Amino acid sequence: MEILQELTWRGLVHQVTDMEGLEKQLANPTTLYVGFDPTADSLHIGSLLPILTLRRFQLAGHHPIALVGGATGLIGDPSGKASERTLNDRETVEQWSQRIREQLERFLDFENVPNPAVIVNNYDWTHSLDVISFLRDIGKNFSLNYMLAKESVETRLERGISFTEFSYMILQANDFWNLFKTRGCRLEIGGSDQWGNITAGLELVRKLSGEEVYGLTIPLVTKADGTKFGKTEGGAIWLDRNKTTPYQFYQFWLNVDDRDVVQYLKYFTFLSQDDIADLAHKVETNPGAREAQRTLAREVTTLVHGKADTDRAEQISKALFSGDIRELSKDEIAMVFRDVPSTVLAKSAEPLLVDLLIQVGACSSKRQAREDIGNGAVSLNGVRCTDVEKVVGVEDRIEGEYVVLRRGKKKYFLAKFE
Incomplete structure (x- = not known):
């Protein structure tokens, strides 16, 4: 199956600048890129869709470039944001860029294949660009009206947008221009919120070279229940x-x-x-x-x-x-239940189950605790307990350290004895 046909079947094509032209371009091995800004010390699963799309292109015989935004990460992309981002210092962005680079390396093939992937950092060609050159050689190609019409800017005008974030699309456009010049890149891919930035790159390449390049966006992932994906x-x-x-x-x-x-x-x-x-x-x-x-x-x-x-x-x-919770090690218990309410007790403590339910916050009173135990609503280490006189002793602890309590079907509580 051709790559565009597969992407369409998978629901991964949101917008394309020129579908007919892109189909002709992809008839031959094509260099393409996706950018990832270091806005945290790790990528999240929202980034998986563009990463895996890049991998699909590589498996189809094309040449992928993963771009880490060491420069654009210092500026902040206004796309999809209702207010200005907090700027991070250079050292932090450098550290985060390296972490993201290491994560991207796990998904693409870099050697022993006809079309090895490449990872680049836009800081490498941006940090030495002086202001005068940037304004004369790059900025002059963008009219104010063109930039104001971009959704990422237009939606922020009422609340305000700094010149820094306003200029972000030009920096991203310069990335496409640089990769076109140095690596023959012909296609940029991004999330649907990147449409304005991607088309700005196409415009810059067209004005500076007269060549046609392409842009493709993939949908932002949504959930059927209306809650945010990821x-x-x-x-x-x-x-x-x-x-x-x-x-x-x-x-x-x-x-x-x-x-x-x-x-x-x-x-x-x-x-x-x-x-x-x-x-x-x-x-x-x-x-x-x-x-x-x-x-x-x-x-x-x-x-x-x-x-x-x-x-x-x-x-x-x-x-x-x-219910075989005792099969888990104490490290696995700590990992699995690290986000549930946890209470630390003395190693010598051997409380009544009724009291322990109150201590961990599972029940508000002894009366409620006794009722829940008697009704079979309480489990101790995965086993239902109906003994209201139960003493939680050393023998009940997993590896001598943890007791896992459950009230009802889903409410877990962790007691740690140390």
Whole structure:
């Protein structure tokens, strides 16, 4: 299947500057790029769509460039933002740029392939550009009216936009011009909020060279229930395992809504049309089995964290689902339940379960605690406990340290004895 046909089937084509021209261009190996600004010390799953799209182009025989925005990250992109970004210092942006570079390296092939990927940093060609040269050689190609008409600027005019962020699109346009000159880049890809910046780059290349280049945007991912994609109660879902553990990452995909799962399989996996059609049929005929969600979680977690971490995340999920919490190590307990209410008790403590439920905040009174225990609403380390006189002793602790309490179906609490 041709790359544009595949992207269209997967729902990954939002806008194209010239579809007919791009189809002709992609008949031959084409150099393309996607930019990633270092706005944090890690990319999050919102960045996965452009990363994986870049990989799809490489698998189709094209030459991908991943651009780290060491320069543009110092300025701040107004696209999609209601107010001015906080500027980060140069040292911080340099550190974040390196971290993002390392993450991008996991997704693309850089050697032993006919079309190796390249990672560049726009700081390398921007930091030495003096103001006079920038204004004369680059800025003169953009009229004020042209820039004001861009949605990223227009939506900010009422609240105000600094000259710094106003100039962002020119810096990004200069990136396309530089990559066109030095690497023959003919296509820029980005999220749908990048349309104005991408078309500014096309305009600059056309004015300075007379050549036609192309832009393609992919949709911003949405959720059927209206909540923001990539967010949980604990915050964003990061690609950095130290910010979002492989287990938490796996759980995010496992809990995807039935209404979203088929589209996410198209977006975020490399499964074939037939495989996805089969999973879509199972969502319709047997949604309770959640096979599509399990496949999605397995595929995406393996892409980001590798097979070993994915296997362990699945094992942990099975242990929790079956109630065999004692199969988990204390490190896994700390990881899995790091976002639930946690209470530290003395190592010598052996409280009544009734009292422990109050101490961890699961119940507000002894009366409520006794009722919940008697009604079978309380589980201790995954096992339902109905003994209102139960003493939580040393033998109940996992590796001598943790006790996991659950009230109802989903409310977990952690007691740590030290």
